[in-house]
């Protein structure tokens with residue numbers, strides 16, 4: 001609990017309306033989209049500018065508060081959950097798009113800008129910002145950078161990292177940093193920028209981001225393929241990649257996912273099918289025609305049960321929009337959805353689907369699978385009920401087995417959602433003590449006191465957030 | 476196995492179902508569409524935050540505090556979040572339950588409580604009483620004003636409240652309910668028999684609009700039966716957290732309308748339509764299932780009805796007008812009707828429909844919200860009117876009395892040129908003389 005004096009002081013320096021300390025506020029700044037875990041901060045602060053942010057950090061240092069940066073809290077690994085209470089530092093009120101530089105093809109924006117707003121601002125000038133996580137209508141640019149978010153176009157266009165040119169912000173001790181610039185080439189010193197991308201708010205607080213923009217594709221075509229057996233769909237994906245066709249989008253949904261999405265969107269998806277691939281090729285019209293033809297041939301060869309083309313841009317947009325809702329739609333059927341982010345080399349897709357099926361049976365649990373198949377990035381999602389402790393144990397055992405297999409195939413425990421709180425144990429398995437030790441030293445160099453977003457990434461200390469913290473103020 | 480659903484710190488009477496709260500997986504998709512969150516950028520004023528507060532109360536982590544009550548009433552119940560939520564969470568409905576809870580945990584002060592009870596339990600259920608107390612209108616405005624100001628027990632007596640109260644209501648004429656013929660025969664080839672659910676606000680404030688509705692139905696070939704014994708649909712009661720009276724009214728209306736043997740029950744008030752369609756849910760396990768289903772199957776909004784049966788356009792005269800359409804929350808989010816009103820507008824010869832940005836964004840009226848939360852409401856309205864202005868359309872069309880009042884007031888305040896019309900008024904202009 002913080003004293004009245006400290007709250008007053010914060011309110012004076014950051015603005016009265018930007019500091020929350022009532023229990024009803026604190027309760028709703030303790031979660032993100034990660035199931036099962038939530039924390040409770042002692043105060044939540046939303047600076048409107050760099051000065052306000054500096055003031056908030058100064059108070060945190062004086063009081064020894066942990067600071068947890070927070071974007072839109074759509075994170076799926078618990079990154080913005082205040083693990084040790086302290087201060088939640090919301091970035092959503094620093095949300096100006098500062099510049100679209102048409103000469104250098106860049107955009108500069110504050111960290112709280114919503115992803116799709118940046119996309120639209122670029123589009124208004126005939127430019128294209130490709131990273132499009134499923135959460136793009138709400139997620140923030142800062143959150144995207146901190147998680148190195150991917151999206152539906154990741155296969156061809158890459159992930160957030162591939163577009164970040166410069167970052168600036170503050171370290172916990174108040175040091176200002178500027179990492180990167182608008183230069184296309186830059187090998188001066190260590191690339192701090194690349195360290196900060198994907199650092200999950202544990203190294204520094206990002207306040208401004210400069211991204212690269214590109215030309216939008218001139219043309220695109222959207223194909224749909226339905227399969228009775230999901231393994232065939234996996235094989236189709238591997239073959240498309242092996243044929244060196246790189247669609248912009250190559251997404252998969254299994255039967256459960258198809259049905260949940262159809263329940264919500266009602267756009268006529270095939271409820272009886274085992275899997276569906278959503279494929280979008282884009283680029284120069286001639287290339288698009290070529291690639292669409294190439295994809296169709298492969299689909300025919302693996303004997304997809306139905307192959308069809310979206311009738312028009314409207315239908316195509318409807319399909320991708322529907323795909324973006326997959327995770328939330330799956331949540332319709334049960335109170336708790338626990339999703340993972342396993343990623344494997346793409347040649348191993350069919351094998352991975354087979355393993356998921358096998359483990360599903362072994363543990364007798366319900367799992368919906370969807371994901372960025374073209375990236376080898378799958379989201380097997382257990383549909384369960386967190387009140388059913390027995391089943392939850394089985395779910396965790398399922399994922400533990402699955403990750404064993406994923407790692408043995410040269411895969412990774414997170415393709416895009418990050419480690420946060422949820423996957424600390426798995427990360428240790430992937431990197432071992434040696435790798436984790438190096439990361440620890442990097443962390444210490446940025447934040448020696450360990451007060452910036454503690455409890456994340458590293459499996460040390462408490463295993464779950466401290467929720468005994470008292471909200472409110474005392475005199 | 477799973478534990479039984481707790482009501483935790485909720486009072487067991489009319490507590491929101493725990494499962495309905497737990498359904499929220501906190502993805503945040505709804506943050507992009509919630510008008511109150513857009514204004515405050517405060518998580519607890521967002522659908523996700525409201526669901527989390529309800530969950531904390533249900534799990535005993537939070538008392539039903541004044542802040543929870545305030546969030547329940549700040550929620551516009553516009554249901555935009557229900558449309559946006561892939562998981563099927565209905566935060567607006569959860570907040571309706573919380574408003575019921577508010578009456579238990581934080582009852583209004585005595586005089587304000589008596590006034591609220593008088594309005595909800597006596598005046599609205601009895602059309603005759605309402606009509607007499609509505610005249611003169613000024614009295615109603617004073618009553619409503621005091622009610623609005625006192626009910627929350629907070630000093631909201633800002634100078635603007637008075638102005639808006641007086642400004643928003645037009646001069647009232649005699650209510651349509653007492654004047655409309657109980658039976659109007661179909662014209663031309665008869666296509667069926669329709670019972671017209673004439674809502675309180677339509678009858679009192681927009682009698683001319685509902686006259687058009689009846690004329691159009693008859694002109695389109697339907698016998699129109701309008702029972703005088705109709706009761707308030709119960710929407711204000713649901714919104715203010717008086718579920719008990721809402722259920723009582725619903726039972727009376729169901730009996731009344733099923734006895735009329737009509738093919739359809741049609742309303743021109745989006746708010747009424749929404750409530751009528753919810754009877755099945757609010758009376759679940761309290762009335763005969765088959766009758767509830769039958770009643771539900773007959774309810775249509777006027778646009779939904781016309782689009783479904785098909786508009787006879789042969790006799791329509793051209794109306795050379797460009798219009799833009801504001802979607803009432805209770806039509807688009809509450810009933811999922813986005814296409815039908817547009818179909819009706821497009822069917823009118825000569826009319827050009829110019830889509831505005833964010834046509835399905837709340838106008839800020841939301842029942843008594845426009846008075847209780849004056850400043851918030853004004854900011855929501857300004858956003859709406861800026862989008863209207865950008866279309867340059869000649870007229871602004873909508874389909875709900877609440878939106879109609881709010882938009883008409885806003886248009887006047889800002890000196891904009893667009894008259895506000897109900898869809899049926901626009902269609903009425905093209906009817907043969």
Ligand SMILES: Cc1cc2nc3c(=O)[nH]c(=O)nc-3n(C[C@H](O)[C@H](O)[C@H](O)COP(=O)(O)OP(=O)(O)OC[C@H]3O[C@@H](n4cnc5c(N)ncnc54)[C@H](O)[C@@H]3O)c2cc1C
Nearest residue numbers: 071072073074075079134140142143144146149150201206
């Ligand atoms: C339905 C759904 C679909 C999703 N789809 C995808 C997808 O397709 N691809 C994908 O990659 N992810 C996806 N996600 C996950 C999530 O949306 C992304 O991780 C997103 O980047 C998080 O952004 P945010 O603004 O919500 O950040 P938050 O969740 O608030 O924070 C995420 C992390 O970033 C840190 N952080 C936030 N802002 C800053 C800052 N300014 N400076 C420093 N650190 C900061 C936080 O401390 C935290 O560790 C999805 C999530 C949902 C709910």
Ligand code: SF4
Nearest residue numbers: 499500502503505560
């Ligand atoms: S209400 Fe629905 S859209 Fe909003 S956070 Fe919960 S699940 Fe997501």
Ligand code: SF4
Nearest residue numbers: 509550551553554556
């Ligand atoms: S009903 Fe409207 S105001 Fe209420 S939470 Fe949902 S979107 Fe927000």
